[in-house]
Each structure stands twice: as structure tokens, then as C-alpha cells.
Amino acid sequence: DPARAGKALGALIRERANAGRDPLRFAVVHPHSGHNFELRYWLAACGIDPSREIEIVIVPPPFMADALAAGRIDGYCAGEPWNSVSVVAGTGHIATVKAAIWKTSPEKVVGVRKAWAEKHPEALSALLRALHHAARWCEDPANRGELAALMAQPSFLGVSPALQMPILTGHLALGGGAELTVEDFFLPFGKAANFPWKSHALWFYTQMVRWGQIKHSAAHMALARDAYRPDLYRAALKPLGVALPGANAKVEGALTAATPVGSAGASLVLGPDGFFDGRIFDPDRIDDYLAIRDWAMPTS
Known part of the structure; x- marks a missing residue:
């Protein structure tokens, strides 16, 4: 539970500060990564100032488990399987997961240069269709064994298929014998997972502004x-007749349950897409969102 875990972490941070100890050090994969923004969002909502009360450093994902085991960092935010690597090694626990902080939120992107896209439109369309088919194949439970074996190759993740299977099923070992099944933990295809929502782009933009990486301007x-x-x-994707949203953006966090929506093509279900603190993000009200001063959740 992000709220309970964050509350406990906040108490520890204040205890350490009162004792004159160094702040905890957390690692993320890149200053402009979703991991950085989502870690900060979680901490701030739990009453922790990530710019002042902890230290955030950059560590490549494959090195995070070793850095944690060596005591160089106290925690990290990274994509799987690097969290489970620490759990299996017995050197770390999973405190919370992104699928609980922001349900069905975006993770990776595929991007190309605008000039290349304009010069090679057919190649770009073929690439997007290939990714569509690949995502559908990856989400099929019948393909999990083959997918895990493929990703276990040294040229990809280089971790055992057995370690990957809990990730693909959403049934996670958290450490210390605790386990948890997380709905929509691995969602590469369903619920318009690959649709480039402009509201996602704008949410990331607001986080860049919020944490002082850029100035807000039109x-x-x-x-x-x-x-x-x-x-x-x-x-x-039009030639494939797949279900696609009719809108380019949506109010993030407004869907509390799986919801059928209007779409081009077959039927489409979206959500839930809620933030753990109950806030919503309206891409048409960016200024109001950036004007929020007290991000911490109400105490109960």
C-alpha cells in the first residue's frame, strides 16, 4: 500500500534527521525518467520532500541490486526485473509498486526523430504495427514461457526465466516471505496500453516543471x-481494425474501475487509472495543477 509504506518511510526519515544522521539515498535510472517523477510524486504525496529530505542519485538499472546490497543506496525505483533481483538475493524488499501509485500508467516509449518520421512514413507505420503485434503476443499467457526464455538471453536481461515469471503473472514476492498479486502489473497490450495519450505527455511535463527541470511556458x-x-x-493501425480511443487525451485518475469507452474499431475498455492519493490530472487545467501547493494526502 503506497500510503502506509510512505507514512512509515516518512517517520523513519524524520527519526534519522532528529538523530543527526545522513539522509537516505534513493536511486533512479535517469533524471528525466518516469521512475524519478513517480518516486517524487509518491514521496511528496506522503509528506516527504524529495528535494530536501532524501538524496536522489542515478544508477543504471542492472547495477541497482548490487548497489543496494553494498549499502551504497538505501532504496531504488526501477522497472522489473531489477526489483525482484534484490528480493531473490535476500538483500531488498519491495515497498510498493508503480501499478499501485498510478494504475495503468505509462512506462516505456518508442520515439523517433520528427525528420526521420517525415522521410520514412511507411517504415514508421510498419514499426508501429510490428510493436502492436509484439505487445499482443507478449500479453498472451500462453507465451509467457517463451517470452521469459527469450528475455533471459545475455543480450537482453540476462536473468533466469524463473525470476521473470512472477513479474509476467503479477504475483510478486515482496521479500521476507510476503507475496502479493497486483492487477495489471504487466500490461503490454490491453486497455490501450500503447496509445500515445497527450495527457501522459503533459503529466510528465508538469513533473519537469514541478521539480525545477524546466520553466513553465506555453x-x-x-x-x-x-x-x-x-x-x-x-x-x-487503421488497416488492422483494432480498437483505438477516439480522443487524444483524457483526465488521468478519473476512472476508478474498468470502463468501456467509445473507440474506432472494436470495443475498448480503459482503466482504472487512479493515483493512490486520489488526485486527478486534467490536461486542460495545467495551470491549476501546477498551482497546487500542498501535495500531501490528508491525514486520517
């Missing part, structure tokens, strides 16, 4: 919004 906001191209995505 020009910067437009750059972020227009980097996501649902028009190209729709054009590429």
Missing part, C-alpha cells in the same frame, strides 16, 4: 504535448 507545454502523435499511431 511553448514548452506545446513541445511536450506535440511530441506524442496519436494521429500517426491511428494511421498505422
Whole structure:
């Protein structure tokens, strides 16, 4: 539970500060990664100032488990399987997961340069269709064994298929014998997982502004919004007749349950997409969102 885990972490941070000890050190994969923004969002909502009360450092994902075991960091936020690597080694526990902080939230992206896209439109469309078929194949439970064996190769993850299977099923070992099944933990295809929502781009933009990486301006906001191209995505997948959202953006966090929505093509279900602190993000009200001063959840 993100709220309970965050509350306990906040108490520990204050205890250490009162004792004059160094702040805890957390690792993320990149200053502009979703991991950095989601870690900060979680901590801030739990009443922890990630810019002042902890230290955030950059560590490549494959090295995080070793850094934790060696005591160089106290925790980290990374994609799987690197969290489970620490659990299996007995050197770490999973405190919470992104699927609980922001349900069905975006993770990885595929991006190309605008000039390349304009010069090679057919290649780009073929790439998007290939990714669509690959995502559908990866989500099929019948393919989990083959997928895990493929990713176990040294040229990919280089970790055993057995370690990957809990990730693919969503049944996680948290450490210390605790286990948890997380709904939609691995969601590469369903619920429009690959659709480039402009609201996702704008949420990441607000986090860049919030944590002082860029200044808020109409020009910067437009750059972020227009980097996501649902028009190209729709054009590429139209020949396949797949279900695609009719809108380019949505209010993030508004869906509390799986919800059928209007779409082009077959039927489509979205959500739930809630943030753990109950807030919503309306991409049409960016200024109001950035004006929020007290991000901490109400105490109960």
C-alpha cells in the first residue's frame, strides 16, 4: 500500500534527521525518467520532500541490486526485473509498486526523430504495427514461457526465466516471505496500453516543471504535448481494425474501475487509472495543477 509504506518511510526519515544522521539515498535510472517523477510524486504525496529530505542519485538499472546490497543506496525505483533481483538475493524488499501509485500508467516509449518520421512514413507505420503485434503476443499467457526464455538471453536481461515469471503473472514476492498479486502489473497490450495519450505527455511535463527541470511556458507545454502523435499511431493501425480511443487525451485518475469507452474499431475498455492519493490530472487545467501547493494526502 503506497500510503502506509510512505507514512512509515516518512517517520523513519524524520527519526534519522532528529538523530543527526545522513539522509537516505534513493536511486533512479535517469533524471528525466518516469521512475524519478513517480518516486517524487509518491514521496511528496506522503509528506516527504524529495528535494530536501532524501538524496536522489542515478544508477543504471542492472547495477541497482548490487548497489543496494553494498549499502551504497538505501532504496531504488526501477522497472522489473531489477526489483525482484534484490528480493531473490535476500538483500531488498519491495515497498510498493508503480501499478499501485498510478494504475495503468505509462512506462516505456518508442520515439523517433520528427525528420526521420517525415522521410520514412511507411517504415514508421510498419514499426508501429510490428510493436502492436509484439505487445499482443507478449500479453498472451500462453507465451509467457517463451517470452521469459527469450528475455533471459545475455543480450537482453540476462536473468533466469524463473525470476521473470512472477513479474509476467503479477504475483510478486515482496521479500521476507510476503507475496502479493497486483492487477495489471504487466500490461503490454490491453486497455490501450500503447496509445500515445497527450495527457501522459503533459503529466510528465508538469513533473519537469514541478521539480525545477524546466520553466513553465506555453511553448514548452506545446513541445511536450506535440511530441506524442496519436494521429500517426491511428494511421498505422487503421488497416488492422483494432480498437483505438477516439480522443487524444483524457483526465488521468478519473476512472476508478474498468470502463468501456467509445473507440474506432472494436470495443475498448480503459482503466482504472487512479493515483493512490486520489488526485486527478486534467490536461486542460495545467495551470491549476501546477498551482497546487500542498501535495500531501490528508491525514486520517
